[in-house]
Amino acid sequence: MGSFSEGFPAPPLEAxxxxxxxxxxxxxxxxxxxxxxxxxxLVEVGNVExxxxxxxxxxxxxxxxxxxxxxxxxxxxxxxxxxxxxxxxEVLSNLTA
Numbered sequence: 489m490g491s492f493s494e495g496f497p498a499p500p501l502e503a504x505x506x507x508x509x510x511x512x513x514x515x516x517x518x519x520x521x522x523x524x525x526x527x528x529x530l531v532e533v534g535n536v537e538x539x540x541x542x543x544x545x546x547x548x549x550x551x552x553x554x555x556x557x558x559x560x561x562x563x564x565x566x567x568x569x570x571x572x573x574x575x576x577x578e579v580l581s582n583l584t585a
Contacts, residue, residue, distance in 0.1 A: 500528070501567055504560035509553060511542045521567075527559035 500510040500518055510528035512518035522528040531538040546553055565571065 501564065504528075504564050507557050507560070509546055509556045509560065511539055511546070521563055523559075523563075527556055527563050 500512055500521060503510050504521075504527070510518070510522060512522055512528065512530055513533050514524075514530040515533050518528075519530060522530050524530040529542040531542060546556075
């Protein structure tokens with residue numbers, strides 16, 4: 489994901505849900521879901537060389553890819569419909585209390 493600015497990072501979440509590993513620009517929204525070096529990579533805005541280096545690293549390291557896919561699944565569980573509805577209900581309940 490090479491955006492210069494990003495709000496809610498739907499494309500990286502969709503990629504994670506499909507088992508893809510995300511290399512994203514550190515430009516806002518992605519940093520809310522990606523823990524650099526754990527479930528994907530965050531790179532500097534505009535640093536194409538850094539993107540290429542991270543993609544090469546992933547292509548060369550099967551074990552790292554497998555770890556990232558598992559961590560991505562853990563991340564995705566926080567954004568499930570059930571989890572999202574529960575959080576919304578909690579917020580709404582706190583507003584009425």
